[in-house]
Amino acid sequence: MNIDLSRRGFLRLAGAGVAATSLGAMGFGGAEAAEQAHVRAFKLASTTETRNTCTYCSVACGILIYSKGDLAAGETAEIVHIEGDADHPTNRGSLCPKGAALKDTVHSQTRLTQPRIRRPGSDKFEEITWEEALDKIARALKDDRDANLIQKNEAGVTVNRWTSTGFLAASATTNETAWLTYKVVRSMGIVGFDNQARV
Template identity: 50%
Template sequence: MQVSRRQFFKICAGGMAGTTAAALGFAPAAALAETRNYKLLHARETRNTCTYCSVGCGLLMYSLGDGAKNAKSSIFHIEGDPDHPVNRGALCPKGAGLIDYIHSEGRLQYPEYRAPGSDKWQRLSWDDALNRIAKLMKEDRDAHFQHTNDAGTVVNRWLSTGMLCGSAASNETGLLTQKFIRSLGMLGIDQVARI
């Protein structure tokens, strides 16, 4: 870099003016504040999958306290998982707003049942809900299972019931779901991303 004599004097004059102003008290005050604690310092990190669409973006959810007792109030921060191969830490606006979904007053947190002809929903335990679903599936399968078709060929199929699978499930969960549903003879299988 070439500096002429005039430029050299300008640089020196600027430096002297700055140090003189600082010596006269125009310098910023010394920052004596201590460093702020990182908000995720004592939080428990949980990896999960976004629930909105079929892309399957990875999430990191942070909670404080015992999540088993009160998971709704313990989750305080959600961000994209930078190690996830699908989204690499990025989230769409719906995924970025998941914390509002978790803390929503309208969020359904337990199974409910409305009897035929009733206008009210009644709360069920998870065991009662799963037992009711299993009982209804068994009754329908026993009533509509086809061992053979009209030509006498063995088909072993159950056509009166279908299965709607979750679009945010992993490949392993999808494989297990397919094996389970196909072992019952069910042919009508679809997943949420198509709806």
């Protein structure tokens, strides 16, 4: 079969083909419009969204954590996606490289999920329960406060200062939690009190 096509005819045919495919790609063709109108299901539609604060620095960026699994039914929730919270006034949806890698941190094999202690004379850490860890911390604080609390200064004025223990607060917290932390620490008499945001 021999097609007799002049150069001018070829250009007309090529131009018409480009125009037709362009119109179809812009949605003017019936079949293309029906195909593009099909909406694919959003991949996070079946997940639970939880707002939280990034754990890294003192900026306290807002994050959205998406998990699968029903905690109310006793299932273990699996975190499948973490992104910046666009409604958060601090970061407005953006995250630094560390914040963007939070999902990898959560799923890391080396991430600590339980308290550990290295007993005197031991060369390794062993896991203990949360109750045991909190009891040991409370006992150490009580013993140190009983031994080192300064109740009165040289002039006989009651001061209730505890200078042998310090407290470092976290910065990724709410104003209400920070206020309560401050009140608890000061009510115990601790003088050395600082925050991660300043350090």
